[in-house]
Amino acid sequence: xxxxxxxxxxxxxxxxxxxxxxxxxxxxxxxxxxxxxxxxxxxxxxxxxxxxxxxxxxxxxxxxxxxxxxxxxxxxxxxxxxxxxxxxxxxxxxxxxxxxxxxxxxxxxxxxxxxxxxxxxxxxxxxxxxxxxxxxxxxxxxxxxxxxxxxxxxxxxxxxxxxxxxxxxxxxxxxxxxxxxxxxxxxxxxxxxxxxxxxxxxxxxxxx
Numbered sequence: 411x412x413x414x415x416x417x418x419x420x421x422x423x424x425x426x427x428x429x430x431x432x433x434x435x436x437x438x439x440x441x442x443x444x445x446x447x448x449x450x451x452x453x454x455x456x457x458x459x460x461x462x463x464x465x466x467x468x469x470x471x472x473x474x475x476x477x478x479x480x481x482x483x484x485x486x487x488x489x490x491x492x493x494x495x496x497x498x499x500x501x502x503x504x505x506x507x508x509x510x511x512x513x514x515x516x517x518x519x520x521x522x523x524x525x526x527x528x529x530x531x532x533x534x535x536x537x538x539x540x541x542x543x544x545x546x547x548x549x550x551x552x553x554x555x556x557x558x559x560x561x562x563x564x565x566x567x568x569x570x571x572x573x574x575x576x577x578x579x580x581x582x583x584x585x586x587x588x589x590x591x592x593x594x595x596x597x598x599x600x601x602x603x604x605x606x607x608x609x610x611x612x613x614x615x616x617x618x
């Protein structure tokens with residue numbers, strides 16, 4: 411069993427060196443730029459900040475991870491984030507359109523707009539960082555991995571349709587997505603959910 415797991419990680423490492431790392435890097439840089447851009451726009455334009463904040467809060471509340479007593483369900487958080495990452499990769503199966511980039515923009519908007527709201531309300535940046543960083547150091551890399559995988563898959567499927575000899579087949583793309591899901595996304599998102607449910611509230615109580 412251990413040898414099988416090591417082999418699967420070795421295969422994922424090979425895919426990482428073969429092009430996945432480049433797509434994850436591109437997605438991460440674009441995510442950072444868009445987050446800063448949304449932050450600046452939302453901070454400068456209060457007339458659009460409030461509707462966007464309401465939209466973000468409503469969307470986050472619809473997940474249903476927060477109970478009436480204020481406790482957070484790590485199970486709901488985990489499966490909600492996992493579902494998001496799965497769909498991001500699945501979008502990559504649609505050629506030419508690069509739909510995972512749309513999800514990248516939406517998630518960047520959430521972080522940027524919330525950051526702008528905190529700044530506009532005069533809330534210390536420390537509070538925002540405490541609420542974001544502990545679980546974010548696991549959740550954001552998982553999101554970047556999903557985005558990079560989706561973009562890479564889209565590129566490969568598009569190349570296949572264009573008869574590019576070195577493009578991966580649909581089955582190879584599905585295998586790559588499965589490896590990323592099981593070997594990277596599940597562990598990262600599980601840790602992130604546990605931290606967000608149990609550790610982040612404790613840290614937040616110290617700064618709020």
